[in-house]
Amino acid sequence: MQPRDGGDGAAVVGALRSALGDAVSVDTGVLDAARADKSGHRSQSAPLAVVFAASIADVQATLRIATAHRVPVVTRGAGTGLAGGSIAGAGEIVLSTIRMNRVLEIAPADELAVVEPGVINADLNVALEGHGLWFAPDPASKAISTIGGNIATGAGGLLCAKYGVTREAVLGLKVVRSDGALLELGHRSVKGVTGLDLTALMIGSEGTLGVIVEATVKLLPVPSGTAWTIGSWFADVRTAAAASAAITAARARPAVMELLDARAVELIGAYLGLPAQGGRAYLLVQTDGSASESEAALAASIITELGGDASLTDDPDAGERLLSIRRAFHPAMEAYALVQAATGTGSVLIEDVAVPRSRLAEMFDAISGIESRHDLVIPTVAHAGDGNLHPNFLFSGDVVPDRVWSAAGELFEAALALGGTLTGEHGIGLLKKRWLGDELGSDQLALQRQIKDVFDPLNILNPGKVFP
Amino acid sequence: MQPRDGGDGAAVVGALRSALGDAVSVDTGVLDAARADKSGHRSQSAPLAVVFAASIADVQATLRIATAHRVPVVTRGAGTGLAGGSIAGAGEIVLSTIRMNRVLEIAPADELAVVEPGVINADLNVALEGHGLWFAPDPASKAISTIGGNIATGAGGLLCAKYGVTREAVLGLKVVRSDGALLELGHRSVKGVTGLDLTALMIGSEGTLGVIVEATVKLLPVPSGTAWTIGSWFADVRTAAAASAAITAARARPAVMELLDARAVELIGAYLGLPAQGGRAYLLVQTDGSASESEAALAASIITELGGDASLTDDPDAGERLLSIRRAFHPAMEAYALVQAATGTGSVLIEDVAVPRSRLAEMFDAISGIESRHDLVIPTVAHAGDGNLHPNFLFSGDVVPDRVWSAAGELFEAALALGGTLTGEHGIGLLKKRWLGDELGSDQLALQRQIKDVFDPLNILNPGKVFP
Known part of the structure; x- marks a missing residue:
């Protein structure tokens, strides 16, 4: 890991503004909102700027600048997390995906949808009405949380025993890497085992490996009968x-x-x-x-x-x-x-x-x-x-x-x-990282850090989250 | 990646015999069988030895020797693969898990089973009779293929549209790393999002990241009604x-x-x-x-x-x-x-x-x-x-x-x-690696190789498979 610069926030904001114009906000209220999520926790001070990305290109531009300046990037959807994973503080860029909120495709015959990360979970199910299909991941926050955030945290919900966890509902992802390169992971087919399953690795990675910019999600037939x-x-x-x-x-x-x-x-x-x-x-x-x-x-x-x-x-x-x-x-x-x-x-x-x-x-x-x-x-x-x-x-x-x-x-x-886990569906974020090693053990923790390093050699993707 | 030794096969076999005794076979017929799988492909010459591991400790001992001598290890279940992933050749140790064939636990209340990797897929379902539960992954080879092999290849089968792919049926894995260290991945609970999902990463990794020595698999209720x-x-x-x-x-x-x-x-x-x-x-x-x-x-x-x-x-x-x-x-x-x-x-x-x-x-x-x-x-x-x-x-x-x-x-x-994939359920193995880059693209291929390096810095785990 390289040392972070972070010294010249004004230069960073300037570079963001040149590249992204009005998508960059330094409004006090906007910055302040990014200091917290629904966990109740707040960072000690405000981040540098919030970039409201409207496209994959915006996300790439942000990451290129972050890499050039060695500045941390905290990706944020609706900010409804409960573990502090999207909380940003001093010297950090917040990359908001909330404006990337288009349902790009509904393919009823293939029982899948392609969505931008900022689509609200419940909005996808509204868009699916009339197709006899639904998107099963059902966090309690579904009316306000984004699908990108659901995937980044591996969100669960009330229906998982019968309808599966988020990991089972994602076929493929587009991901922007820390250097701005775009990766296409996974597939549109039900089956597919070509190479290592990096789609699955991204699910629940809480912004530490890359920025999810598009998701191909699996849909299920709406249950028949009366509840x-x-x-x-x-x-x-x-x-x-x-x-x-x-x-x-x-x-x-x-x-x-x-x-x-x-x-x-x-x-x-x-x-x-x-x-x-x-x-x-x-x-x-x-x-x-x-x-x-x-x-x-x-x-x-x-x-x-x-x-x-x-x-x-x-x-x-x-x-x-x-x-x-x-x-x-x-x-x-x-x-x-x-x-x-x-x-x-x-x-x-x-x-x-x-x-x-x-x-x-x-x-x-x-x-x-x-x-x-x-x-x-x-x-x-x-x-x-x-x-x-x-x-x-x-x-x-x-x-x-x-x-x-x-x-x-x-x-x-x-x-x-009891053979259980620290977190069933909220993630580790900021608030549970001190216990991560208790569950993973030191060998696995070291291995996970090495994988993080492969994806993010400069440690600019949500640093200080998940890994203690 | 380090250069391989492989020069002194006799020393390697000697070290294996000292550590593992009769579990090590250099019988011509045994070595010859490990040159092929069900793909019809055969390697050009016989491997050094086949280790019939009976325990996690045996697997660890084999990997420690392989690391010390920089000798490749090809993990093999029943050898029913169709892509050459378990085919071994000159200078390689074959690590057979076929004797690790115990169903260690059936937990009906938690709807899971814990199995050794050499358990035949269909045998688990026999063991589950009377519990009202079954293990859904259903490759056509189920009567002869092992669960370890099913997981290593991400095997599919006839029932995946309704009952899911193998990735959805695995809760946790014990894995021996290339240096002999034992990792415990995943969980026994239905939900769990602590850290990166290395369980999912192992599924379909075809022996290139580690050796699966135990699996905690999800069971489903036997469908009611008449087919x-x-x-x-x-x-x-x-x-x-x-x-x-x-x-x-x-x-x-x-x-x-x-x-x-x-x-x-x-x-x-x-x-x-x-x-x-x-x-x-x-x-x-x-x-x-x-x-x-x-x-x-x-x-x-x-x-x-x-x-x-x-x-x-x-x-x-x-x-x-x-x-x-x-x-x-x-x-x-x-x-x-x-x-x-x-x-x-x-x-x-x-x-x-x-x-x-x-x-x-x-x-x-x-x-x-x-x-x-x-x-x-x-x-x-x-x-x-x-x-x-x-x-x-x-x-x-x-x-x-x-x-x-x-x-x-x-x-x-x-x-x-058509938006599809090279392999739905057999894997890349030896036979499809030259096309891997066509599907993944060069950036993702490079990233996958870096991840492989993290798990296997000496490149002794099934080298020459999957990655071109």
Whole structure:
């Protein structure tokens, strides 16, 4: 890695302006917005400039200037990340792909679409209406996050147990390298094994290997039949977790299976003005496709056998009411944090561990232990079908306090001990890099750094992110 | 890359014997077998030795010796590859994983299995009986090929359009590096995005990056319901290809959709003693799962509308008879090649291009043109659901003649021009490396070589394969 210049920001901005004109912003508000994402974290100072690229050529021009000046580039979509991967600070260029928002092609016969990186996830599904096809990756942020960002973080969502993770939905990518060269990776065919799979390597690489400027994504047929929804209450989260595992073990494959622990239920109830549930946990199941009704009946019978109190419906409005409890999770957490903060702001650190499905109950136990030991409130929602938990650490103030990080460290340790991972779908970014080696081990970490060096010999692509 | 020693084979074999004893074979027959795979290609001379590793430690010991002596290592499973990736020659150590054939764990609740690389694909599915789960990657070689080999080549099969490619079925890998160090990649959870996805990078890397010594694979629920099978005849292959595309476009998702062109039908008919079909093509469709019956009815109606003559059944024996025509493809090609060879052997070069599904008919046209121009017989079977074609070049003798390679070169060019790929599921190996740059481009090829160097700085892992 070469030393960075970064000394002459004015020269860098000048070079960007000469090449890119009005696409370059140094507006204070614009620069300030790029200091944060949805994690709640902020960088200490503003970046040099934000380039709003409108084309691949704009991205290439930006990277050539960055290479010439040895200046770091932080690629940014909608800035909805939860791990700080797109946060920029002093001496850095922000490369925004938000204006590269065209759906370039929908090929129904080949069940694929070609999109620019700034296309909002949900907008692609709007564009697909009438084709009987949809794009399955479904992060909770889908209404506001970009497909480029989804791919860069390996975003997941609620539907992964049935419909797969983002890695399974990407056939090919165009990527601009750190020196401005354009790479075309992958293929338009369903199959293809020519050479090393660099498409897969790019997915989840969080802006450290190159800039995704175009994606060829796989589409799926829209599920047939009527969706069925089950809302169910359990005396404790362990039994609810056991029920979700039993539903999977019975080989049902719900589209959605979401679990809220008692603490989450309590805060959501307060937020929505619902009757108190007395420590009960909530399991939401939704089935779709041609086996929807029989799978829902099977899931309901398993829930009932395990002592759960289930409501089952195929009425869309009633289903929506059962879903609304889950949907209220994030607003309820934010409202509670705000009220609890005696002064200043109430904040939420949204964590993202994943464990093998069979270890879900144990992970809830571990979270409960961490809550007690650290005197914290950690309401948790889990994508129970795939073992991905989002413990929400509530605290006061703008900056995550050390005691919260210390508790989060125990959370990561517990997930790894159960055969799990630090991050199921949010990425490492800035906020988890100090734990990266705990999961990868030092040999693999060294190897990953070497691969990073191959792609980015000057270390100008999102430096200081992912790798500690 | 360092120069290879290779000068003192006796010292290498001595070192292997000291470390590994009887696991090391220099038996002439054993060495000779490692000179070939199922591609029909043979190396010019025998390798130094075959190590039959029984453990990860054996693999590590072999790699340490190979590193110390700068001797190439060719990893080999069952030797069923079709691109020469596991063929070994002078001065090389063959590292066989065929004795590492234990299913280490079946975790039904987590829907995964942990296997050694030498487990035969079909044997895993036997081991899974009773769990309601199966391992979906389904290469035609599944009865004889290993899971390690399937992963190393990114093997596909008949079921990929519905059940995914091998890349989607692998959660984690243990890999021994060129210096003998053991890496643990990936995770046991459904989701996981910690660091770069080196698991995906290993899939399809054909022994050039490391030796796969353990795999954690994803299992799927066994489809419910009765399978339906449709055998259908079309006046020409273009219409049959259009029918397969229309079935996909109607959003049906058959498990199997196989297309035989007229030349293939003719040779199979001669082999099985069936009535002549007068130039007709055969489309075989099989549906499964809860929508099996309705999907089969939909497919049959599309076939009929397009002028096809369809037989539809849910009787297993009748379905098997419809399938048997497809199953006879490879034996029929071999029998024909043998008869045609005036003297010596008749041989078959099985090619493996893939195109976007919508371009299937055009690819058949291209094959027909190549047949005429080069005066060759190229019967073709296609996995029509995913656009993967296997044109079979029939010729006399042991070695693929230049005129056949020249025709194959035109085939690759045509596939690339249609937005396709050189290889859908067999890999590049030895036989296609001269075309690798045509698909990847020189920049990506250089990048891929740099990544290879990171994993294998001495260039001892399957050197001369994949990379030209």
